[in-house]
Amino acid sequence: MSILVVGSVALDSVKTPFGKVDSVLGGSGTYFSTAASFFTDVRLVAVVGEDFPAEHLDFLRSRNIDLSGVVAAPGKTFRWEGEYGYDLNEAHTLDTQLNVFGSFQPDIPDNYRDAKVVFLANIDPELQLQVLEQVAHPELVACDTMNFWISGKRDALLKTLKRVDTLLINEAEARQLAEEANLVKAAQKIISWGPKRLVVKRGEYGSLLFSEHSTFAAPAYPLESVFDPTGAGDTFAGGFLGFLAATGNLSERSIRQAIIFGSVMASFTVENFSLERLRQLEYIEIEERFRRFKLLTEFAGLDN
């Protein structure tokens, strides 16, 4: 199955203790699409400005990503400037220029409307709803959100969540959304509002998958060099949904494997700035790292 993703395509300027880059390719839609493209066909809906370098579109096309939903609008591309300290878990936003993204109204092309798997990246929950209204019969809808929408558009977000199967957010966002400090209780509360499952992203500490009857904990891959965490969450989502769309299997077994594929993709992304590591990545490396996750986490039970 192919995936429809609606998100941002951006030009990022990022500083970490290990270096800095200016106006490089970024954006939730970009990271997600690229990660998912290792597993399945991806259809991207986004907006770019007149200043957006053609080479970036060429790169996305080279990953076989369908760009017929990417609109070039008059004005400048969305720009984000951020900085990370040695605690790479937290980004400090220095500047955000929404530019053409500020008036983004996602219009789903006809040839996308039969999408079975949909990812709504971190955009205004009202737009997320608009997207869902344009998709005929999705079988799996996942979405991301952030503190800004949780506090500013709570009602719209709760409406969106009623139509979402899987919510992927970070730990602080889960607590904020549920208004509950304990993560297990927060997850139960969020699941009672609609989503079948909640993926809590914890950066270098991995992730937790909560569903009604089961909890799964996955570590992050311990890396010797983490250069830039930007895009880790979106590539996680790309690996997760990419694998599920490729197999079409939504069993607990498959969903747990998908969490690991998400973790694998995130672990590659942070090894270099922007999408540099993903540009070099071969599928065989993805499977190799999946196997390393297995070695990293397995232990003998009491009965074997």
Place this chain on the structure above:
Amino acid sequence: MSILVVGSVALDSVKTPFGKVDSVLGGSGTYFSTAASFFTDVRLVAVVGEDFPAEHLDFLRSRNIDLSGVVAAPGKTFRWEGEYGYDLNEAHTLDTQLNVFGSFQPDIPDNYRDAKVVFLANIDPELQLQVLEQVAHPELVACDTMNFWISGKRDALLKTLKRVDTLLINEAEARQLAEEANLVKAAQKIISWGPKRLVVKRGEYGSLLFSEHSTFAAPAYPLESVFDPTGAGDTFAGGFLGFLAATGNLSERSIRQAIIFGSVMASFTVENFSLERLRQLEYIEIEERFRRFKLLTEFAGLDN
């Protein structure tokens, strides 16, 4: 095999968002011994003051812990007062009264000197060395330490580490000790100084076990109610070493299981103040939670 542990026996006053307790049983030696006592025989070396309630000694005896190395000294028992916010990962020390613990000189009773498994809880690294000089031929020596000794008695600590098989410290301490922000590199550095393996404790994020050729990641058990994290690290060590001492098996397989038993014991400890949860605990609950850790972490490989 039985375990020799040298550590503190204390009276703690603790405040968390969920309640407060005054002058309750605490101390690294206490938490460790009690956790390890579910697996094997424990011999405790510690000092208490004249004010130490006899009922606490009775409790430790009821756990079959050998107290012939616990000295009652003139003066008051070591007292610690601490507070936790909603971020239960970090204790804020309000007051420390070393009292009789300030002049503690561990004297290992003759009947303890043949100990094969030794745990040096977080005490002055010079005292840790003194203990090792009094033990004939230990097969497994583990120790803990803290920021205070890492910065204040670095040379003595490095000397101790040369004679230690397993170092158990928290994440910030590992970075501080190695003077290296990246945890994987920090672990490699510490292992090059002597310890065969390093256990990095990450509170609610679980733990990482590093050895020369292998890394193992274990989550913490996601709990619906965490009351008081005091003693979690020491009960982790107690479950870890208790299991290893009971089986006498130091294979990678056994050590990974021991990490899970450590995680299990820590997960019970934090469910109530002081040692209240461990007082009520039955061994069958430990095995039950071990099985839940298995369910929490397992996923299918690519080839099965």
